Amino acid sequence: MTSVATAAPAATAAATTERTTRAGRSVRTTLFYLLLVVIALIFITPYLFSVFAAFKPLNSILAQSPWRPPTPPTLDNFKTIFTQYDFGRYLANTLIVTVILTAGQVTFSMMGAYAFARMSFPGRDPLFWLYLTTLMVPNIVTLVPLYVLFAHSHLLNTYWAIFLPYVLGVPYSVFLMRQYFMTIPKEVMEAARLDGCSESRILWRIVVPISRPIIITATLLAFVFGWNNFMWPLIVTNSNSLNVLTVGIANFNSNFGVQWNLVLAGSLVALVPMVILFAIFQKHIVNSISLSGINR
Amino acid sequence: MSVATAVTTLPKQRKTTAAENTAEERQARRTAFAFLAPSLVGVVLFLLIPIIMVVGLSLVQWNMITPMKWVGLSNYVNIFEFDGFGHSLLVTGYYVLLNIPLQTAFALGMAMLLRSKRAGSAVVRIICVLPYLATPVAMGVVWNWFFNPSTGIINQALSHIGITGPAWLSNVVTAMPVIAFVNIWQYVGYNMLFFLAGLQAIPPTLYEASSLDGATKVQQFWRVTLPLLRPTLLFVLVTGVIGSFQVFDTVYVMTAGGPGNATNVASLNIYNTAFSGFRIGEASAMSVVLFLVILAITIAQFRYFNKRTTYEIA
Numbered sequence: 001m002t003s004v005a006t007a008a009p010a011a012t013a014a015a016t017t018e019r020t021t022r023a024g025r026s027v028r029t030t031l032f033y034l035l036l037v038v039i040a041l042i043f044i045t046p047y048l049f050s051v052f053a054a055f056k057p058l059n060s061i062l063a064q065s066p067w068r069p070p071t072p073p074t075l076d077n078f079k080t081i082f083t084q085y086d087f088g089r090y091l092a093n094t095l096i097v098t099v100i101l102t103a104g105q106v107t108f109s110m111m112g113a114y115a116f117a118r119m120s121f122p123g124r125d126p127l128f129w130l131y132l133t134t135l136m137v138p139n140i141v142t143l144v145p146l147y148v149l150f151a152h153s154h155l156l157n158t159y160w161a162i163f164l165p166y167v168l169g170v171p172y173s174v175f176l177m178r179q180y181f182m183t184i185p186k187e188v189m190e191a192a193r194l195d196g197c198s199e200s201r202i203l204w205r206i207v208v209p210i211s212r213p214i215i216i217t218a219t220l221l222a223f224v225f226g227w228n229n230f231m232w233p234l235i236v237t238n239s240n241s242l243n244v245l246t247v248g249i250a251n252f253n254s255n256f257g258v259q260w261n262l263v264l265a266g267s268l269v270a271l272v273p274m275v276i277l278f279a280i281f282q283k284h285i286v287n288s289i290s291l292s293g294i295n296r
Numbered sequence: 297m298s299v300a301t302a303v304t305t306l307p308k309q310r311k312t313t314a315a316e317n318t319a320e321e322r323q324a325r326r327t328a329f330a331f332l333a334p335s336l337v338g339v340v341l342f343l344l345i346p347i348i349m350v351v352g353l354s355l356v357q358w359n360m361i362t363p364m365k366w367v368g369l370s371n372y373v374n375i376f377e378f379d380g381f382g383h384s385l386l387v388t389g390y391y392v393l394l395n396i397p398l399q400t401a402f403a404l405g406m407a408m409l410l411r412s413k414r415a416g417s418a419v420v421r422i423i424c425v426l427p428y429l430a431t432p433v434a435m436g437v438v439w440n441w442f443f444n445p446s447t448g449i450i451n452q453a454l455s456h457i458g459i460t461g462p463a464w465l466s467n468v469v470t471a472m473p474v475i476a477f478v479n480i481w482q483y484v485g486y487n488m489l490f491f492l493a494g495l496q497a498i499p500p501t502l503y504e505a506s507s508l509d510g511a512t513k514v515q516q517f518w519r520v521t522l523p524l525l526r527p528t529l530l531f532v533l534v535t536g537v538i539g540s541f542q543v544f545d546t547v548y549v550m551t552a553g554g555p556g557n558a559t560n561v562a563s564l565n566i567y568n569t570a571f572s573g574f575r576i577g578e579a580s581a582m583s584v585v586l587f588l589v590i591l592a593i594t595i596a597q598f599r600y601f602n603k604r605t606t607y608e609i610a
Contacts, residue, residue: 035409036420043423043485049449050438066449104334112335121328127336134343136594140542140563141587144570144579145349146342151360168338199327228431230545231563235571246433250549253437260441267434274429282422289425289486290493 047275054078054265061260077265081252085262086240087269090248094270097162097233097244098226104167105222106215112169113177114203118189128178135171139231147235161236162244166226173218176292180214181207217288220281227274245270353580360574371581375569381582383557384565385589387472391561392540394476400532402484404525407491421492424485432482436549439478440465443550468558471551475559478546483539487532494528495521530601534594541590562586 049066055073056064081087115121116128146165155161184207192202208215230246237243243251249266256262278285354371356364375381410421427435442449443464451461464470502520511519522529544563547553553560553568562582570579 029414032409032412032414033416036416039406039410040420040423042481043427046435046438046442046481047426050441053441062447108334108338111331115328115331119324119328119331121325121332124328127332130344131335131339134339134347136591137343137347138538138542138587138590140544140566141350141583142343142346144566144576144583145346145353147570148349148353148360148576149341149346165338165342168342169335171335171339171343174335199324199331203331224429228429228433228545230433230548231567235567246431246545249431249433249437253440253549254552257440258447260447263437264441267431267437270431270434271438274431275426278426278429282425285429286422286425286489289428289489 047271050264050268050271053260054268056261058259058261061264077261081262081266081269085252085266086243087245087248087266089241090243090245091269093159093242094227094244094246097159098223101163101166101226102219102222104163105169105173106218108167108169109173109218110177110208110215111203112174113181114199114207116174116178117181118184118186118207119199131171131174135175143231143235146232150236156236157239157242159242162233162242163226165232166222173222177211177214177218180211184210213287213291216281216284217291220285220288221292223277224274227270350580350583353576354584356577358576360576367577371577372585375578375581375585379565379569379578379582380557380560381562381565381585384560384562384582385585387558387560388541388543388562391472391476391543391559392537394473395479395540396533396536398476399480399484399487399536400529402480403487403532404491406484406488407495408521410488411492411495421488424488426485427482428486430482432545433549435482436478436546439474439546440550443474465551466555468555471555471559475543475546475550478550479540479543483536487536490528490532491525494525498524526601530597534597537593537597538590541586541593 052066052069053061054077055070055075057074057076060070112131116124116131150156150161150164155164188206189202192206193199197205228246229244230250233244234247234250237247249263249270252266253263355366355368357367357371358364406424410417410424441447443451445451445461445463445466448464450464454461462470464474498521502524503516506516506520542563543561544567547559547561547564548567551559553564563586566579566582566586569575569582
């Protein structure tokens, strides 16, 4: 009797705790998904609303809710910025400059990184320290003297000026790849050397294929930097024909600030290629960023 | 096998053909320098020389047309007395204080939430990183529209619930927080990735052991998670602080330093002094001071984090 009497309340207690934990779990799940939706909305709405607005005439942007998709969508804004203004030129300039900058920076940084990681030469360690020291210097510090140098070399207002400081390789990229190359066993290179492989053959045929993740990382970082770079192109170019997108958008914004249909369409010309890049390479980009944070 | 035998016979070969080897070594050295040359030229020409130059330029008066005039340290006095660089540093510091703690806390919070294996979290993880690629200048324009007092979405939404929103970007009180918000929006997902990687490296056995010892979730966070995330935290804080002290793009597009001088951050002041006023000496002195400020704060962060115990997980 006593055993039954004690067992019954125990059972109901167990049942109630189970019920409350299940209820608690479902509350927590709901809360979790609510937070997820809020977070996703915070990061997506600026893109979504500006896409909607860029396909609307100005009066609809001002009158309609930003949530409302354009009905019917109009291409007039894009037609205007590409024909009456020079956004085609800005886009082409940005592409050319960014591709050159990326190709040079990755290739030359990789060569430097290989020399530091797997070749021996006098002064290697002091030189590596020099790279590491300059790595710590913020960009803004070298801006004024760099401008003076370019002015004296008569390089202002040229394509060269826009990418030259970054195209020969940057310490960060050298450092990143050097750390990665250090993980490749020395014996691999030594064996190849004994087989009569030249150093450049070793780099391109052995090191590059093994090091694909870090090379993709360096490439993406360089491309995003080149595409988004603003302050330096703003300083070294002052002719409309040489403007990159960032400078073009900033000028356009200060001249036509309240014509939202046009300025938003202009901004999308810079934003959309990055979204596409992200959509294609999102896994690489996420891995790249994580990879750029290790070994520091 | 052939490789192994080749390696073992190598010393003998080296002894017999000593002369040939030095020629070979010289060749190897030449190749190494050829590999290094482009990036070395880049580092020396575009980083090392400008760093030395900026110190020299900070000691002269120069507008790039008339000859330079040596003025000693007087630029360092003038930038504080006449160019409001002290104010710029304060405003920049204020921006960093608004930006970094919130950004770091949100990044960590989002990492804790989104590391969940529940369906959907992977997608949201990726969405959070998307703004990292957004061109700051272009996004600044989009946010200008959002925060426009009359036609902007924010104030329209506020008016639905009976609130008259401020003129965000032309209001002395709200302008800087809005710029900080925009930058947090852009980089919080990026920083979240580092915390996700850091969290992944913490062995689950530590949580099991501590919960057996009766630790609550909150205690686990403060006693296990946070101490083991210290290297990640240091990385996120150091890179974040260095970056935010140089904030320029969003400020240039959204407020251009206004209203008044409320958002006239250090890099904007340097830009205007050098490229609107063509006062190279003063702008260089500002650059040197900003560099020293960033350096001091970076060293302080490393000191603080090294003083505390660090934990090694094998």
